[in-house]
Amino acid sequence: MGTPQYKQQPPCQTGAGVHFANQPCMMSLRKPTPSLARRQWLKHTAALGLSALPLWARAQNGWPQKPIQLIVPWPAGGGTDLSIRVLAEEAGHRLGQPVVVINRPGAAGTMVAPLLKAATPDGHTIGQLPLPVLRHALMNKVPWDPLTDLSAILQISGTTFGLLVPTQSPWQKVQDLLEWARTHPSELMLGSTGMGSTPHLAMEDLLGAQNILYTHVPFKGTTDQMLALASGNIMAGMNSTGFAPWVEQGKLRLLAVFSEQRSARWPQVPTMKELGFAQAVYHSPWGLAAPAGTPPAVLALLHDAFKAAMFSPRHLAELQRYDQEASYLDSTAYHQMLVQSSQRERKLLQRMKLLAE
Numbered sequence: 001m002g003t004p005q006y007k008q009q010p011p012c013q014t015g016a017g018v019h020f021a022n023q024p025c026m027m028s029l030r031k032p033t034p035s036l037a038r039r040q041w042l043k044h045t046a047a048l049g050l051s052a053l054p055l056w057a058r059a060q061n062g063w064p065q066k067p068i069q070l071i072v073p074w075p076a077g078g079g080t081d082l083s084i085r086v087l088a089e090e091a092g093h094r095l096g097q098p099v100v101v102i103n104r105p106g107a108a109g110t111m112v113a114p115l116l117k118a119a120t121p122d123g124h125t126i127g128q129l130p131l132p133v134l135r136h137a138l139m140n141k142v143p144w145d146p147l148t149d150l151s152a153i154l155q156i157s158g159t160t161f162g163l164l165v166p167t168q169s170p171w172q173k174v175q176d177l178l179e180w181a182r183t184h185p186s187e188l189m190l191g192s193t194g195m196g197s198t199p200h201l202a203m204e205d206l207l208g209a210q211n212i213l214y215t216h217v218p219f220k221g222t223t224d225q226m227l228a229l230a231s232g233n234i235m236a237g238m239n240s241t242g243f244a245p246w247v248e249q250g251k252l253r254l255l256a257v258f259s260e261q262r263s264a265r266w267p268q269v270p271t272m273k274e275l276g277f278a279q280a281v282y283h284s285p286w287g288l289a290a291p292a293g294t295p296p297a298v299l300a301l302l303h304d305a306f307k308a309a310m311f312s313p314r315h316l317a318e319l320q321r322y323d324q325e326a327s328y329l330d331s332t333a334y335h336q337m338l339v340q341s342s343q344r345e346r347k348l349l350q351r352m353k354l355l356a357e
Contacts (some may be wrong), residue, residue, distance in 0.1 A: 048122055063123060063298055067098040070288075071127035073112040074193075075105040077287040078222030078241025079322040080159070080286070084128055086318045087156065090309035092204070093199050095301070101345060105220040111150025112289075121291040123298035126153065129289040132197050133343045138349050141197050141356050147339060150289040155329035156310050157286035157319055159240035160259040161199055163272075163337045165233050174255045181212045187215040191225045191237040194356075198284045199238035202258060204352065206272070206280055223284065240284065241323040258282040265323045283334045285327060285341075287334050303331055 001201035002312055053255035069352060070088050074081050081103065088099035104111045112127040119125035133146045162173060171177045181188040192199040195218045207214055217234050222242040228253040229237045238258075244265070246252045256272050257263055261283050275308075288306060309315060310326050329337055349355045 017201055020221040029076040031065075033090060034324055035238075038310065063301065064095055066124055067100050068092075068095065068123070069100050069102050070207055071104055071112045071115055071125070073100050073106075073109040073128065073130065075221035075223050076103050079094060079244065079324075080128070080130075080222070081242065081323065083157075083315065083318045083324070086315050087306065087309050088316055090312045091305045094308055098149060100105050104198065106194075108132045108136060108197040108200070108218070109221075110196075112283050113137070113144050113146050113150065114142070116289060117144045117293050119291045121151075121293035121295075123290060123294050123302060126224060126290045128286060129338075130286045131341060131345075132194070134338065135198075135201070135345050137197055138342070138346055139354050148340060149292050151292050151294050152331050152335040153288040153299060154307055154310075154331060155285055155287035155327055155334040156306070156331045157324050158283050158327050159242075159322075159324060160203060160257060160263075161238055161282050161284070162243060162257045162269075163255045164229060164236050164243055164247070165236045165255060166229060167233065167250055167253050169235070169253065171236075171255065172253075174270075177255065178207075178212065181207070181214055182210065185213040186215055188212070188236065189234045190214050191217040191218055191219055191234040193221060193225060193239060193304055194218045198282055199240070201281045201348070201352070203238050203278065206277060208352075209277075215356065242319045250323070265325055285337065287329070299331060 014102060042285055070084070072081050072084050081101075088101050092099040104115060109130040110133045112129060113133050116125065123125050129146070129150065129152075136142065137144070163177075165171050167175065171180065177188070190203060192203065194200065195216075197218075200216060200218070203214075203216075218229075219228065222239055225234075225237055225239055226243060226246050228234050230246060243252060243254070246267070247254050253286050254266055257266070258272050258280055260271070260273065260283075262271055262274075263269060282316050288302070292303065307328065307330075309326050310328065316326060346355065
């Protein structure tokens with residue numbers, strides 16, 4: 001029912017490119033075989049250091065030895081999933097091995113952390129790291145720590161959020177929704193992408209400040225939530241900018257965004273901040289991580305390949321489809337951002353009395 005689709009292609013041949021779990025690949029390229037002149041050039045430039053070599057040539061020095069699995073903790077078909085598939089394909093071309101997208105939805109996008117901790121730290125298993133991973137570890141007693149059990153590779157982008165209703169909803173603005181919910185305690189059925197997700201906490205913060213009781217309906221990911229919202233099974237929902245195609249197709253109405261400024265894509269839609277909710281500004285950056293103990297040289301290759309991939313025209317165009325942009329941080333800066341974000345999340349959860357005892 002209006003689920004975003006990606007184009008089906010014939011099955012991949014052996015070689016570089018990207019393979020999707022249970023899906024045909026989008027493209028396949030055979031690993032290039034250097035000519036004699038190119039082999040001589042590679043031998044000459046090797047003396048200058050590995051940084052002088054193209055990524056596919058550097059990767060031939062023992063790694064990667066097989067396809068790389070990229071765990072995406074969301075269902076297939078959502079905005080983040082689709083942009084990561086383009087990112088994976090671009091990185092696979094540069095690494096000389098396929099990058100296989102593995103969807104592992106559930107638990108508000110936090111399944112990636114235990115899966116990475118359990119993986120062999122050889123660089124052949126990496127994952128997309130959404131901010132709720134930090135929050136989940138603070139809200140629950142879990143046998144993993146995202147700051148010590150994972151190695152940051154780089155930050156890729158980030159998502160802002162919006163409050164949506166079905167197009168047939170009588171609510172034309174945020175105040176309409178709030179007034180109805182205030183006079184109908186607990187009857188507002190509002191969906192998010194999972195318990196403890198950024199959309200969930202944002203709405204808890206907003207509605208709690210208004211002393212409004214509502215019924216929270218968690219979903220595994222954007223696609224499931226958007227389907228339920230468009231069909232009227234829930235009354236409202238907060239989600240990241242993966243909702244863009246649904247709004248553009250006229251299936252959902254965007255009441256407000258939770259960004260600092262209005263979106264260039266929907267300039268007529270107000271921000272929650274300008275509606276009088278000064279604290280309702282939420283942004284959720286995400287990047288890639290590997291298991292702790294992954295060799296630094298392998299992390300460097302992954303960083304370089306995915307940095308080049310994230311700034312490729314195809315990936316930038318895909319981000320733009322969902323009102324996102326590249327937000328690069330290198331491995332060190334990304335790790336520092338995660339530490340600082342964890343500290344801020346701890347304070348927020350402590351104020352909301354949601355910290356694990």
